[in-house]
Structures are given as C-alpha cells and as structure tokens.
Amino acid sequence: MHGLRVKIVINKHRDVRTMKDKGPPPVIHIPTTQFVQRCFREYYTKAEIPMVHDLDRREFGAIIPGRTMRRHMGFNDMPALKRYLTDSCPAHVYHSTAYYEMPGAATMDKKTWLGADLIFDLDADHIPGAEEMSYAEMLAQVKVEFIKLIEEFLMGDFGFAEKDIGIYFSGGRGYHAHVRHPSVRKLNSHERREIVNFITLPAKDISGFLSKKAYDVTEFKGHSKAKYTYILPDPDAKGWKGKFWHSLMEYLDNGLERDRKEIIEELIAHDGIGKGSAETIYSKLFKGDVENTGASNIKRSNSLEAFSSDRVRNLFLDFILERTRAMAGETDEPVTSDIKRLIRLPGSLHGKTGFYVKSLELGQLEEFDPLIDTVWKGFTGNTKITGTADHTFQLIGEEWEIKKDESMLLPTAVALHVALQKKCKIS
C-alpha cells in the first residue's frame, strides 16, 4: 500500500516536470521527501498561524509537492484551515488578496468579487545589481527599499495608518505589504496602477508638473502664435511637484559652485543629451555674473524663462526628472494591479527555503534578520545529511559549509533548508 502511493507520487511529479520545463526528471529521494513532510507537519501542528483577516471570504490555493497548484479552496475558520495544512502539508500556501461572496466556487465568475486588499510586493528582482550580491546582502537591500515604500509612500503620501498595513517577510526573497483599509477594497486594476505609478515615478511627460503661461501672442492670417513661460510648482507643493521643485533647486544651487567640466560630463551622461546640448544647458544656467546667471533667474522668478529652445528645456527637465527619480520607490506593478491574485499565506512555510512568512511590526523591521528570525525555533535535534553539492551559506547567525558526498549532522531547521534547496539528501 505504502509503496504504491509513493510510486504514484513519482509519476505525477514527472508529468508535471515534462509539461513545464522539459528538464531532466528530478531525482526524488524518498527519505528526503519524507523528512521534509515530517518537518512541515510538525510545524503546522505546533506553530501558531496568525488569524487570516476575513478568512471565510478568501480563496485559498496550495501546491502539494509533485502536483500542480490546487485553487478554489475555501475555509470557514482557522481550525478548518489548520486541519487542511496539517493533513496536506503543502509546500506553498496562498490566499486571495480578493474577498469573494463564494470563495470556494469552482470558477472565478461564480465567486463574485467583493473587493481586494491593496498589495505591494517588493523582492530582490527589483534591486539593481542584485545578481552580484549574496542572498544576505540582497535581503538587506530589499529591506531598505521596503521601509522606504512603507514610510514615505504608504504612510506618507498615501496617508495610511500603521494599523492598516500588514507587513510580511515573504519567506523567499522579499517583503509584502497588505493594505486592508476599507477605502482601497473596491479599487480596480487601472486605479491600482495609478498608485504604483505614483510610487515608482515611471518615465513621464514632465508637463504635468509645470504650468504654462503665454506671454507673447502674435496673429498672422488668422493663425495665432504664442510664446510661453513655464512656471515651476510652488515651493511648498505636495506630491511629486514639490519633490521635483526641490530636486531642481538643489541642482541649481550646487551647480553654481561646481566646475564646468564636471557639470557638462554629468549632463552628457544623461540619455539624449549630446555635447552641444550640454554646453547650451551649462551656459544658459551657470554662465555669466553670479547674480545674473540663468540659474539665479529661475530661482528668482520660479519659472524657466532661461531657455529659448523647447528642445533644450525639455532635455534639461528630463534630466532633473531623472534625478528626482532617486526619491521614487520600488514595487512590483503586476502584483498590485492584479485584483484577483493569490498571495502567500502569512505564517505558512515557504517550500523552497523552509522559512516561514513572518508577520512584522514596522518598528521591528530595522532589526529584523530574515536568516535568523524566520527559521522556526520549534525544530529540535540534529539531522544527518549528505551533501549533493558544495554549498556555503548563512543561517541562524552562523556560516555553514556542506560538501558534495560528505555526510554531516546539522540542526534540523538548517537541514530542512538545505534539503529544500536541493543541496543534500537525508538518509
């Protein structure tokens, strides 16, 4: 009986693999699989899973090792969910960001969408240069960006209170923020995308930050022609208008004290600005007697009269916009704009790391170390492993080294991580 079951699992696993990525069929090592399952079951039996908000309105999805994702599950309460987790020991568990009338209905149409949390997902993919970093460095960098997202945007510009934002480490390479304020529930995808745009400041038409005023209108044969002054935002303007203004002023102030060569080189480095344009920008802004430079005129009049050519002015504005972008935040657009997405269940184990999706307070973020704090303390004893590859890594505050074909004893939590990373087998 037992043997038969194992056989089926192996076959299924193969099917899935061949369909998906056509790689060589993985070697399933039965004692390793059993060890992992034992650990997951122990975790789901003993660990505390945080209350899921509006649990009975959420759809759940799970991946049992070797099978495809199972969706469209609904649970009435925490004990029912917990029973499912203990019985099935899924490698990955998700719940819908959406609330449904009937979350367990078999098709999306029948569920009846009632609204969805506003979700932000930030992981290592969004960190420039992440490929060069170690896992630990990457996680540290993501955390810096994530704190910025929460403090400057979600709590700053968007004004959400700390209590409206659930903060989680994803168990993998990043962080999730779940905004549960009732005001966001009904927002559609397009509206959520507007929020993402506000945070990430994508390449945009700069004219929305400026106002245009005609000062010289001529008419000729029924056609009128006007010249415009471009007025800058108020110094105390909120949102990006204000940030743009400050970034421009800072540039002008510094520029007056920097040397020409440096300024020109910096301008040329910007996409679209050639040597000629850079020279023009320099002379329009910084040349001449200190009180009468273009830069001081701009500061005095709070408008951009210094430029006579539209093209050069636009290049310069684009350059400043690029500098302003340093203040922008990061977040994964498709996750936020998808109103029917599944997101990892807080408190669940991540099937590729063995870390749990940890719920955090904003104040804990600074000190939080995912490589220590998301390893469940309930795993006891040591487990003997045999390396299947050379591997060095950090976990629970120590550096570990395993070697191919060498056996060693590891604390069970560490062994679980290495097994899930497919760097060892358990005998």
Next chain:
Amino acid sequence: MEPRTLALFPFLPEVSAYLKQSGVTLDSIISEPAYERARDLGSKRIMEAFLDKEIKENPMVSEVDHLFEMLSYIVARMIVSSTGDEMLIIHYSQAEALSMSNRLLDQDMDFVHEVASSLDINVSLESADNMRIHFTDYLRLSSPMRSKEWALIDQELDAGFLLLDKKKICRLMQQALKDKISSELPLPVNDEIIETFRPTIENVKIEIEKKKEEFKKEGFGRISFIRLPPCMKIMLNALKDGKNLPHVGRFALTAFLNTIGMDTEGILALYATSPDFNVNLARYQVEHITGSSSGIEYLPQSCHTMVSQGICFEPDSLCNKDWMTHPLSYYKIKGKPRDKDKDKSKNTGNPKGAGNPKGAGNPKGADNPKGADNPKGADNPKGADNPKGAGNPKGADNPKGAGKDKKDEDGESQQDEKDQISEKD
C-alpha cells in the same frame, strides 16, 4: 432647501420629501389631468437628453413651475425605464450628469459640498475655492477620464488627500451622478406607465433607431488605415511582423475591423502572417466575433476595458481626451473632414486667454458663450467643461491657467478636438 434648487437638482434626496409633503403620488403623476404638464415636461426632458445631450433650464417663476420641473425628472426616468434601452440609459444619465455639473458651477461651494455628499463622495470644504478628497474617491471617479491632467502622479497628494477646485470637483460629481443614475435604471414599470407614455416611448425608440443607423452608415465608409487609433495600428503591425497577439488583442482587433466594415476574408488575410495561423480555427474565431456564425455581432471593447486588459498601446493626444472612450470614436473623428473654419480656430494656443488681447485666437468662440460656431454647442463635452464659454474653450479647461494644458502642445489635437465637437456621442 428652496424649491427652485430642488427643481434644478431633482436627483437630490430632499426632492422625495418635498413631493410627499406636496401630496404628489406616483399614481397621480401618471393618471391625473392636472399633471399633464409634468408628463409633457418629462417627455421633453428625455428628448433633450437624448438629442441635445444636456437638459435645458426651463423658465420657472412660480412654485408650481418648480414642482413640475421636479416631476419631469421622475417622469423621464419612468420613460427611460419603459424603453429598457441600454443606449438610452447611458445617454440619459450622461445628460442629467452634465446638466448638474454645469448648473453647479453657478452655485456656491457650500452647496456643491452638500450635493457631493448626497452623491456619497467623501469631500470636505477646505477653503472658498477648494475641496479636499481622499485619493481613493478621486481615483474611483477620475479613472474613466483619460486625459493626463487627471493622472494621480501629477496631483498634490498629501497624506492621502488632495485638493480640487470647483470645476474639477464638479467634473467628478458628474461622473458620480452618471454612475448613480445608470445603475438605478431601469426602474420596474407597470403596464399603466407604459400605456401612459406610449407616444413618447415610440418617439424615443424611433430616435434611438435613427441614431444607431446613423452610427452604422455615416461612421465608417471605406476603410482607412490612417484613421486607426494607435492601439489598433500597433496590433495590426505586430500581426504583419509575424508577432503573436494575446487573445484579448485579437478579439479587439477583429471586432474593430469588422465594425468599420472589413469582411471576414479581409480580416483572415491579416491573421495569415501570424506564427500560429490555422485557417480553420482562425475562420471559426473570426466568424464567431463578426457574427456570421454565432448571430451575435460583437462590438469592440471600450478604451477603458482595453486599458484594463493591457492592450491600450501608445495613446496619443486624441486618445487622451477626457471624452475619448472608444476606439471607434477615434476612427470616426479622424474621418471627419476639416473645414477652413475649424482650421482657423486650431491655434487657440493659449491656456488662459490671459495675455492674449485677441481673445485667444478664436474670435468666434469669444463672442459666443455657447460656442455657437458649433450648432450643437450643447453636445459638446468641451462646452460642458466650459459652461460660461469663457471666451476660450482652451482656457475653460484650465481655470488657473495652470498650464496642465498639454492639449496646446500640438496642433493636431486641437484640430481633433474641434472635429469632435459635432461628433461625440
């Protein structure tokens, strides 16, 4: 609230209390001779809404006038409901909403605030000129408006709230009322109601048919690729380059080309370059959409739907107009001949009219508060933004002259805008 105010804003919840107090019942409106004028006004209201896209203010001197005006709103809703026609419901709610928005501009901010609250918009008075709105309410109401000036990124968001001037708040309220009325209609109606209003219902139905015919006949003649909106052009070019289109894209393109008059063979020929082309399957799919096999002819999606499906590509200045809601409208407008007069007013070029002694290059508009160089002035969403016709249709969009007027930046969009005037439906 003054009866006159209730007459001007008959959707307000206070109206029903007023009518109750006056002893008017639904039965009496339908059957009693004394209310014949209310029934006539209701018929007029619906025809105006459908044909002129705005409901004119009737002269009102007595309290009876006020009462009948209120009742005309109730009657109009019954008539719309009796036809059960989706197109009429949309046109009617748009006209009611536009009329409200224009009438509100003459009212003080306290009143605007009161009406906004009755439309469930959560705003607070910040100053004599500004109201404060939560960004989620702002997004909900502004999301159908695609012109860039509404983009959240350009708003001065401050701890979740932003400030709106009267014109902008009225524009959002217009959206809210349109949504509200179109969601309320059709109301349940009985045979008696249908019988009472039969003549009007028939008339309205004839007008609707005419309009639909017009739309079919006049809109598209020979297929012009130059007139295609950017989304369709890009999808078409992708096909030509042998790239694969997502299903929703194929659907949109097929339904669009079919509506502008391309036949199944023509459409199939376009798909033939697609990497996974299978003539039988493609024919089946195309015929399903064009209705030759299913009997149901699918209309192309609206801009809004296409945006949310991620197939709105490179929207241009015409796409970004507030009122541009459908790729077919784009195609129609691009096909309008541009006469000399229109060209003349093309160079409005001046956001405020300030600094432009000649009335911002549009002498006609300047003299003419309703924009009478346009016989259908009232149809004109521009006009909607600009009830006072402040001499300059451009400036109207931009009360502070605050240069959010990207529209000025290219001549073409201006022209398009003019072209659109008599066209937009």
